[in-house]
Amino acid sequence: MADIPCSSQTGHSDHRSYISSRSSQFITDFIQPVIVVHGGGAGSISKERSERVRLGVTKAALLGYNILKDGRSALDAVEEAVVSLEDDPEFNAGNGSVLNEDGQIEMDASIMEGKSLCTGAVSAVKSIANPIKLARLVMEKTNHCFLTDRGAACFAKSMGIPTVPGEKMMTERNIKRLKKEKAEKTNFLDDVDNNTGTVGAVALDKNGNLAYATSTGGIINKMVGRVGDSPCVGSGGYADNEIGAVSTTGHGESILRVNLARLVIFHLEQGKNPQEAADAALCYMKSRVKGLGGVIVIDRTGEWAARWTSVSMPWASAKQDKLHFGIVPGMVHITDIGKGKNPPFCI
Numbered sequence: 001m002a003d004i005p006c007s008s009q010t011g012h013s014d015h016r017s018y019i020s021s022r023s024s025q026f027i028t029d030f031i032q033p034v035i036v037v038h039g040g041g042a043g044s045i046s047k048e049r050s051e052r053v054r055l056g057v058t059k060a061a062l063l064g065y066n067i068l069k070d071g072r073s074a075l076d077a078v079e080e081a082v083v084s085l086e087d088d089p090e091f092n093a094g095n096g097s098v099l100n101e102d103g104q105i106e107m108d109a110s111i112m113e114g115k116s117l118c119t120g121a122v123s124a125v126k127s128i129a130n131p132i133k134l135a136r137l138v139m140e141k142t143n144h145c146f147l148t149d150r151g152a153a154c155f156a157k158s159m160g161i162p163t164v165p166g167e168k169m170m171t172e173r174n175i176k177r178l179k180k181e182k183a184e185k186t187n188f189l190d191d192v193d194n195n196t197g198t199v200g201a202v203a204l205d206k207n208g209n210l211a212y213a214t215s216t217g218g219i220i221n222k223m224v225g226r227v228g229d230s231p232c233v234g235s236g237g238y239a240d241n242e243i244g245a246v247s248t249t250g251h252g253e254s255i256l257r258v259n260l261a262r263l264v265i266f267h268l269e270q271g272k273n274p275q276e277a278a279d280a281a282l283c284y285m286k287s288r289v290k291g292l293g294g295v296i297v298i299d300r301t302g303e304w305a306a307r308w309t310s311v312s313m314p315w316a317s318a319k320q321d322k323l324h325f326g327i328v329p330g331m332v333h334i335t336d337i338g339k340g341k342n343p344p345f346c347i
């Protein structure tokens, strides 16, 4: 395994061989639901922001975990977790999305469920609070996988999704960041710091179904109409019940060039565990196209990993009533969220 500056947390499965040797009913009874969420590959995060980011990712993970514990689907869990992150102005998705070169918000999102390989995606959508909900509607209510811009807006209207004035979704922080970016014009490849906050989730439910969801405002000062990796299945994420689920973050153009999510899935298929598969794919992206980013992964047995090559990547996971959370290499906080235990906040 190549030595790369990846950082991570990994949850090892203790029942891989057990699962493959039992009946499917038994498997259903035995599967421990798992969710992992991320708040985007990023540079250094100030102490003050760290706390808000911690609250955001742990809240999203717990929301999704409670859905899984109630016996609902991985698809519901990843959608709800991502909605919660889209609603949080701390993250670059939905409310809080970064601005393009025209000072507007254009958002991308995609979702996929691993039983049927059905997927839905939207790109360049404006004035919608939760692009991930629209992506799910594309998946469930149309014969297509991907709608963009005006077509996506018309479809949203036909589904009764209310529009939100663009200004309402713009934060002071993002208005200032665009001004700064226009003045300094940094190169994303060298500066993932400025492009924080894409959000994503992967989950495994009690029925063995896997799903992923990814949502983003893209990269700051992007060209009008620029579409990144996040809505592109195979780049921004992938889910296949027979293999695993992945959501990605980082430099979109690099992720697109290597099909990062599908590359992780490929390595899982070849027998690597989630940590090894994530590292191999991130390492390839770094060496081949000099791209930085991060991934969250769950394999079909529920083993999981959060790995990144950017300076930081806020992430949280929940499995077996333990909530894990981290932002930077080596940082892992574990909280007991079993019955009678107080979660780290109220939801």
Ligand SMILES: COC(=O)C[C@H](N)C(=O)O
Pocket: 040, 041, 042, 195, 196, 197, 198, 216, 217, 218, 219, 227, 228, 229, 230, 248, 249, 250, 251, 252, 253, 255
């Ligand atoms: C951390 O930033 C991102 O994840 C941006 C997103 N991947 C895009 O390029 O649209």
